[in-house]
Amino acid sequence: MSSYVEECRREWKRLGVPDLLAEEMATELEADLAEAAAEGVAAAEILGESDPRRFAAAWASERGLVSEEPSQANSRKRLWILLAVGLVVLGLLLGIGGVVAFAKPKVSMKTFNGIKVNIHTVPAPNFVGLFTCEARTTARHMRLPIRTIPNAALHNRRCNTVVVSQTPGPGTFVRRNTPPIHLTGPVVTLRVSGRYSPEARSALRRLHRRWRRAQR
C-alpha cells in the first residue's frame, strides 16, 4: 500500500498541492491503511478507488486544494504563453517596421567576404573648382573612393590641376567605404584640367564658393 500512497504524493505534487498539506494527507492515509491492515480490513474499504491518481485528485479537489482541473490549467497556461509570444512577435515587427520607416536611407547592410558591414552613403560634395590634391584630401576624409581623368592627376604631387567636372554630380548619394574593409572601387569620377590655368581656376573657385554658400 505504500506504493499507493507514493502515487498519491506524486499526484498531489503534480497538482500543486502545498507540500505541508500533501504530507498531512499522506500521513493520515498511511496510518489508516496500516490500522486497517492490522485488523484484516481490505484496503478497498478505505480507499474505494483502485486508481491512486484519481483518488488523490478527488481528495485534493474536494478539500479545495486544486483550483481547477490540470488540463484546464495547462490549456490556460498554453494560451498565456501563446499570447505572450504573439505580443513579443508583434512588438518586434512593429519595432522593425518603425526602424525601416524612419531609418536614414544612407545606411544599408552588405555582406562582404561573409561579413556583414554597414555601407554608408553620403551626398557627394562639389569637387568642381578644387585642386585635384584638395579633392583628393576631401575624398579621403569622406572615405570616398575617387578616380581622375586623366588618371595620373590623382598622384600628381604638384597639385597643378583643377577639377572641371564630376560624376555623379554634387548632392548625389554615393557609397563610401567603411573601415576596416574597403569594398568598392572608385565611385566618384573627377575630370581634371590637363594644365593649370589661372582664369579657369578663378572661375571654377568662384563657382565652388557659390555652391558652398548655397549649401549653407
Place this chain on the structure above:
Amino acid sequence: MRRMASESRRSQMLRGVLDLCLLAVVVDEPAYGYEMTRRLRDRGLSTVGEGSIYPLLGRLEREGLVATHREASDGGPPRKYYSASPSGRRALSEGVRAWRDVRGEVDSILATIEAEVTG
C-alpha cells in the same frame, strides 16, 4: 445483472446521505478517518463500493462542517481527528429532517407497491 443494478441504486441513494452519516458518527465524539469507517461499519453501514470517505471528509472540512485537530497516537504518527463543528451540527440537524421527510414520502409510496406486490 439485477444485483448490479441494485448495488448501483444503493450506491446512488447512499451518496446523497453519506455526509450526514459521517457527521453523525463524529457529532458526539471526534474520530480519525479509519475510526469513522469502523463506526459506520459497527452501525451496519459498509462503505465498500461507495468510494472513499476521504474526499467527502475533505469537502466537509472545506465547508467548515467538521473541525479537525491532531492528536498523538500510540507509537505512530499523530492522527487527524474530525468532529462536527457548530455549523456541521446544524447541517446534520437539517439533513436528518430532510432525510426523514423524504423517507416518509417515499415509504408512503413504496409501502403500497410492496403491499400490492406481496399481496
